[in-house]
Amino acid sequence: MTLTRKQLLKAMAGAGAAVMVTPQAHASSGRVIQRDVCVIGGGASGSYAAVRLRDLGRSVVVVEREDRLGGHTETFRDPVTGGTADIGVVGYHDIPLVRRHFGRFDVPLSFAKTNPGTIRFADYRTGLPVDNYRMPPMSRLAEYAEVLEQYPYLEDGPDLPNPVPPELVAPFTDLMAKHGFADLAPLLYLVSQGRSDLFDLPALYEMKYLNGPAVHGMLTQTTVTTSRRDNSELYEKITTHLGDDVLLNATVTEVSRERAGVQVLVSTPHGPRTIRARRLVVTVPPLLANLARFDLDSTERALFSRFSPGGYYTSVLRLPGVAQVPIQNVSADAARQHMPTMPGLYLLAATGIPEIFIAYYGSSRPLPEARVRADILAALGRLQSTGVLPTTQPRFEMFASHAPFLLSVSGRDIAGGFYRRLSALQGRHNTFYTGAAFHTNDSTLLWRFTESLLPRI
Ligand SMILES: Cc1cc2nc3c(=O)[nH]c(=O)nc-3n(C[C@H](O)[C@H](O)[C@H](O)COP(=O)(O)OP(=O)(O)OC[C@H]3O[C@@H](n4cnc5c(N)ncnc54)[C@H](O)[C@@H]3O)c2cc1C
Incomplete structure (x- = not known):
């Protein structure tokens, strides 16, 4: 007898032991992996979820499409000097959860230098220095922090009050003008980064990204980073810790979810795998293209189709003869609050490694790599x-x-209850969501949010 998928999942329900699958049922699905929870995506949120679920006695498997865990955490290791530089996630908030997470993997933390200090300014559009520009002092972030204090729930997750406060829905530029700190734009952009139209987006996004704990860390110089300047060490150790429970270079080919559980078909370098689990935790960017192999229903489709992604690119450049001083792109035009023209390269950050700089490039939409590289070289020229x-x-x-x-x-979507509806997806079809799209681009806050989801998963 060949079982239908529905029958198989039903059989799985409540069964602690592995389900026997007839070869005919899933002829092309390869080995069967039976777990309590299948986590899709092994970046900050997915790897944290897997580690903590295992702590709580759940069996897990992580499906990651790259050849490493870590996602936006990536580290350059200089073959010449042996020096390291994080070209993705750098800093975390100094809270017990962060200390515990790094501590258990024996990755020591130190306070990071968040004040940019000496910095040169140039208009990358013309190549000319902008010598008369002075960056506002970091202490002025206190003015912005006062506004943030009115919205403490932004630190917790996607839930917003109903109705959503109009200030969160209007562009961030309006908020800066209203509260009298429009001149902070280049400073705020420098410490926020990544999407060229960030200030034209609803203020919600900047206020969740440059959130209360982040600003507090900058004002008090208590943001932490890894003492060895190698954030990837955490993820390498998590990879070892999870062992066979991580599938790297793995591509999801089909996801089907039923009341009894979920089934995920995955293609791996070692052949196909069929994962059967009671719960699915999705941590990847929930764009329709990225979830094309999921059995999304019309509600999920309608919500995920509303998302617009930005582009963000970091590269490591060897610039012979250039002193280790950052060079920030600012417009010479004071009427534009010195905001640079984007998309484009907006910062050449010093790394402390001779000749090595990190080039930060922002865009309001994803761009081809060749275009980004060409833009960077043209700006350097x-x-x-x-x-x-x-x-x-x-x-x-x-x-x-x-x-x-x-x-x-x-x-308009935000005011119409988008995030309320997004939040309501938690638990539907045995699926839970965490990751930046459900909260914000902040590892510490994502870990805290993920932690709050664990009892439900
Ligand atoms: C350059 C840069 C600097 C940053 N600096 C900081 C910082 O200093 N501090 C801070 O807190 N935050 C920083 N961030 C924000 C960062 O986005 C978050 O901290 C956090 O890493 C996001 O975690 P995540 O789990 O949502 O996403 P990710 O870390 O991106 O993880 C998603 C994972 O899913 C995988 N994936 C995607 N699609 C699929 C698929 N279909 N199947 C399987 N796997 C898939 C990806 O390969 C990735 O590993 C920075 C981001 C960038 C880009």
């Missing part, structure tokens, strides 16, 4: 033509695309 940079040959040592980055919806 302009900076060389004006003498801001010496005319030495730049070299890409590493290129990382973080697109799709910061999934946003319109102010």
Whole structure:
């Protein structure tokens, strides 16, 4: 007898032991992996969820499409000096959860330097230095922090009051103008990053990203980072800890969810796998294209189709002869609050490794890698033509695309209850969601949010 998928899942329900599957039932599905929870995506949220679920006695498996865990956490290791530089996630908030998570994997933390200190300014559009610009002092973030205090729930998750406060729905530029700190724009952008139209988006996004704990960490210089300047060490140790419970280079080929449980078909370098689990935890960007193999229902489809992704790219450049001082892109035009023209390169950050800089490039939409690389080289050429940079040959040592980055919806959608409906998806079809799209691009807050979901999972 060949069981239908529904019958198989029913058989699974309540059964602690592995379900025997007839070869005919899933002829192409390969080995069967039976777990309590299947986690899709092994970045900050997925790897945290897996570790903590295992702590709580659940069996897990993580499906990650890349060859490593960590997602937006990525580290450059210089073959010449042995120095390291994090080109993705750098800092965390100093809360007990963070100390515990790093501590258990023996990854020591130290306070990070969040004050940019000495910095040069140039208009990357013309290549000319902007010598008369002065970055507002970090202490002025206190003015912004006062506004944030009115919205403490932004730190907790996607839930918003009903009705949503109009200030959160209107563009962030309006909020800056209303509260009299429009001139902070380049500073706020420098410490927020990643999406060129960030300030034109509903203020909700910037206020969740540059949130209360983040600003507190900057004002008190208590943001933490790994002492060895290698955030990837955490994820390498989690990979070892999870062992066979991580499937790397794995592609989801089909997800079907029934009341009794979920089934995930995965293609791996070691052949196909069939994962049967009671719960699914989705941590990947929930764009329709990324969930194409999921059995999404019309509600899920309608919600996920509203998201617009941005682009964000970081690369490691070797710039011979360039001193280790950051160079920030600011417009010479004071009437534009010195905001640079984007999409484009907006910062060459010093790493402390001789000749090595991190190039940060933001865009309101994903762009082809070739276009980003060409833009970066063109901007460097302009900076060389004006003498801001010496005319030495730049070299890409590493290129990382973080697109799709910061999934946003319109102010109208937010006011119409988008995040309330998104939140209501938790638990439907045995599926739970965490990850940046459901909260914000902040590892600490994502871990806290994920932790709050665990009892339900
Ligand atoms: C350059 C940069 C700097 C940042 N700096 C900081 C910082 O200093 N501090 C901070 O707190 N936050 C920072 N962030 C924000 C960062 O996005 C979050 O901290 C956090 O890493 C997001 O975690 P996540 O789990 O949502 O996503 P990710 O870490 O991106 O994890 C998602 C994972 O899912 C995988 N995946 C995607 N699609 C699929 C699929 N279909 N199947 C299987 N796997 C899939 C991806 O490969 C990835 O591993 C930074 C982000 C960037 C890009």
